[in-house]
Amino acid sequence: MAALAAWLSAAPAQAAWTEASSEHFVIYANDSDKDITRFAQQLERYHAGMAFVLATKVAKPSPSNRVTVYVVKNTREVRELHGGDNKFVGGFYVPRAGGSLAIVPAVQSGSGPVTWSMIVLLHEYAHHFLISSNVSAMPRWLSEGSAEFFASAKFEADGGLWLGRPANHRAGELLYAQDVKAADLLDPTDYDKRKHTSYDAFYGKSWLLYHYLTFGADRKGQFTRYTDLLAKGRGQRAAALEAFGDFDKLEKDLDHYLKQRRMTALTLKPELLTIGPVSLRTLSAGEAEIMPVRIRSRRGVSSEEAATLLVEARAIAAKYPDDAAVLAALAECEYDAGHDKEAVAAADTAIRRDPSQVNAYVQKGYALFREAEDSKGDDKERAAAYKTARAPFIALNRLENDHPLPLIYFYRSFVEQGMQPPQLAVDGLIRAVELAPFDLGLRMTLGTTLLRLGRSPEARIVLGPVANNPHGGGMSAFAHNLIERMEKEPSWKGEDMGTEMPSDAEGEGAEGN
Missing domain, CATH: 1.25.40.10 (Tetratricopeptide repeat domain)
Incomplete structure (x- = not known):
C-alpha cells in the first residue's frame, strides 16, 4: 500500500484545459502543451498545403471567424454531442458565421499517416476551405472527392506534408459496399431518384475519380476542362461528356486505376508550408x-x-x-x-x-x-x-x-x-x-x-x-x-x-x- 501511494503521488497530474490560438484555428483540449501545439501546427500546415496545391489564398479570418476545435474525451462523447443514432460518426463540423466549430475525440498528432479522427477533421476543414475559396458551386461528387483526397494526409516529423495519398479508410467501402458508377457521380439525376437503403461506395468512388483525374496521365487536362465548363454554366452531364467522353470507358479506366499496386501522391517540403505562431493559454x-x-x-x-x-x-x-x-x-x-x-x-x-x-x-x-x-x-x-x-x-x-x-x-x-x-x-x-x-x-x-x-x-x-x-x-x-x-x-x-x-x-x- 505504501508503494502504491508513492507511485500515485509520483504520477503526473492530468493536463489542464488549454487554448491554442493560431491564424485559422482555435483549439480547446485537455492535453499537454507539446501535443496541442503540434496539433495546431499540423492544422495550419494542412491549410497551407491546400492553398499551395490549389494555388489559391483564403483571406485571413477575423479572430471569431476562425474554426474552433473542441477536443473531447472519446468518440462516444462525440456521438452524444452530435445527436441522432449514427454509430459511425467520428467527429463533426458545424459551419456558422462567427462561430464555426468542430468536435473531435482526442487526436493523435504525431508524424505519419493520420488517424480516423484526424481524417474526419481534415475532411470537414477541406469543405470549409473549398467553399471559402471558390465562387462556383461544386457537384456533390467533386466536393466529397476533393475532401477525401486532401484528408488522406501524412505529416512528416520535419514539417513536410503528404496530400492525395491512397484513401485506405475507403478500401472496404470500395470493395464490399454497394457499387456506385462513374456515371452516377457525373450525372446524378438517376442516382438521386433511387432509394438508398444501404451504405454505398459514394465517398470512396468520389475519391477514386478525383484522384484518377488528378494524376492519371491518360486524362491529362480533362479535369481542368471539366471544371471550366461547370464554371461557365454547363450542366453536369454535358460538362462531363465533353471533358471525359464515354462514361463506360471512364468506368473501365477507373477499375484499372484502382487495381494498381502503387499510386502517386503529392509531397510538400517544409519550406513550402509557411505558418504563423501558435500561442497557448491555460484556462482559468x-x-x-x-x-x-x-x-x-x-x-x-x-x-x-x-x-x-x-x-x-x-x-x-x-x-x-x-x-x-x-x-x-x-x-x-x-x-x-x-x-x-x-x-x-x-x-x-x-x-x-x-x-x-x-x-x-x-x-x-x-x-x-x-x-x-x-x-x-x-x-x-x-x-x-x-x-x-x-x-x-x-x-x-x-x-x-x-x-x-x-x-x-x-x-x-x-x-x-x-x-x-x-x-x-x-x-x-x-x-x-x-x-x-x-x-x-x-x-x-x-x-x-x-x-x-x-x-x-x-x-x-x-x-x-x-x-x-x-x-x-x-x-x-x-x-x-x-x-x-x-x-x-x-x-x-x-x-x-x-x-x-x-x-x-x-x-x-x-x-x-
Missing part, C-alpha cells in the same frame, strides 16, 4: 470547469437540455462570480433557456469584468433581439427596442471590425420590423457572406434577398453552394428549386417563394463523418 479554473457546459451549449441544445444545462452553469458561476468567461458562458445558457433578462444581466457583468469577451456581446444581442421580436408596443416602441438590440452588435463591431454577426443583425433589425432593408443593410449582408461563405443558412438569406430585389443572376451564384451542399437536406433542395425556377422565369422576383420549400428545409447544420 472557472473556464476549465464550465468547458463541458460551453461545448454542449455551443453545439446547440433542446429546450429540455437547456434547462438542465442552466442549473449546472449557474452552480459554476456561483463559484466563480468574477470570471468573465464563465459569466459569458452563463449568459449563453440563460439565453438558451429563454431567460432574456438574465442573459443580458450576465453578459453585462462579463463585459464589465472583461470588455474583450466577444461571446458576452453576442449573447446580449441575441437576448435583446428576442425581446424586440416579442415587443407588443406600437411601431415607435418596436423601433426603439430594435435600436437597443443593435447596440451590443455595434459595440462588437468596434471590438472586431470583421465579425459577420453585426452585419447580419443590422440587416435583420429592418426585416423583423417588416421594413424594406436599406441598401447599406443589404451591402452589409453581402459583406457578411464574403466573411463567412461557408454558412449556408446565411447564403440562403442573402440569395432570397437578392432574388426579391430582382438580382437573380447574383442570387443564383450565392445559392449555388447551398443547392450543391454535399450533405444534401431540405435547405439544399429549396435552393435547388429556387435556382431552377429563376432559370425558367428570369423575371421572377420570389413571389410565392414558399411554394418551393420542401417540408424538411429546417433544422440542418452539423456535418460529420
Whole structure:
C-alpha cells in the first residue's frame, strides 16, 4: 500500500484545459502543451498545403471567424454531442458565421499517416476551405472527392506534408459496399431518384475519380476542362461528356486505376508550408470547469437540455462570480433557456469584468433581439427596442471590425420590423457572406434577398453552394428549386417563394463523418 501511494503521488497530474490560438484555428483540449501545439501546427500546415496545391489564398479570418476545435474525451462523447443514432460518426463540423466549430475525440498528432479522427477533421476543414475559396458551386461528387483526397494526409516529423495519398479508410467501402458508377457521380439525376437503403461506395468512388483525374496521365487536362465548363454554366452531364467522353470507358479506366499496386501522391517540403505562431493559454479554473457546459451549449441544445444545462452553469458561476468567461458562458445558457433578462444581466457583468469577451456581446444581442421580436408596443416602441438590440452588435463591431454577426443583425433589425432593408443593410449582408461563405443558412438569406430585389443572376451564384451542399437536406433542395425556377422565369422576383420549400428545409447544420 505504501508503494502504491508513492507511485500515485509520483504520477503526473492530468493536463489542464488549454487554448491554442493560431491564424485559422482555435483549439480547446485537455492535453499537454507539446501535443496541442503540434496539433495546431499540423492544422495550419494542412491549410497551407491546400492553398499551395490549389494555388489559391483564403483571406485571413477575423479572430471569431476562425474554426474552433473542441477536443473531447472519446468518440462516444462525440456521438452524444452530435445527436441522432449514427454509430459511425467520428467527429463533426458545424459551419456558422462567427462561430464555426468542430468536435473531435482526442487526436493523435504525431508524424505519419493520420488517424480516423484526424481524417474526419481534415475532411470537414477541406469543405470549409473549398467553399471559402471558390465562387462556383461544386457537384456533390467533386466536393466529397476533393475532401477525401486532401484528408488522406501524412505529416512528416520535419514539417513536410503528404496530400492525395491512397484513401485506405475507403478500401472496404470500395470493395464490399454497394457499387456506385462513374456515371452516377457525373450525372446524378438517376442516382438521386433511387432509394438508398444501404451504405454505398459514394465517398470512396468520389475519391477514386478525383484522384484518377488528378494524376492519371491518360486524362491529362480533362479535369481542368471539366471544371471550366461547370464554371461557365454547363450542366453536369454535358460538362462531363465533353471533358471525359464515354462514361463506360471512364468506368473501365477507373477499375484499372484502382487495381494498381502503387499510386502517386503529392509531397510538400517544409519550406513550402509557411505558418504563423501558435500561442497557448491555460484556462482559468472557472473556464476549465464550465468547458463541458460551453461545448454542449455551443453545439446547440433542446429546450429540455437547456434547462438542465442552466442549473449546472449557474452552480459554476456561483463559484466563480468574477470570471468573465464563465459569466459569458452563463449568459449563453440563460439565453438558451429563454431567460432574456438574465442573459443580458450576465453578459453585462462579463463585459464589465472583461470588455474583450466577444461571446458576452453576442449573447446580449441575441437576448435583446428576442425581446424586440416579442415587443407588443406600437411601431415607435418596436423601433426603439430594435435600436437597443443593435447596440451590443455595434459595440462588437468596434471590438472586431470583421465579425459577420453585426452585419447580419443590422440587416435583420429592418426585416423583423417588416421594413424594406436599406441598401447599406443589404451591402452589409453581402459583406457578411464574403466573411463567412461557408454558412449556408446565411447564403440562403442573402440569395432570397437578392432574388426579391430582382438580382437573380447574383442570387443564383450565392445559392449555388447551398443547392450543391454535399450533405444534401431540405435547405439544399429549396435552393435547388429556387435556382431552377429563376432559370425558367428570369423575371421572377420570389413571389410565392414558399411554394418551393420542401417540408424538411429546417433544422440542418452539423456535418460529420
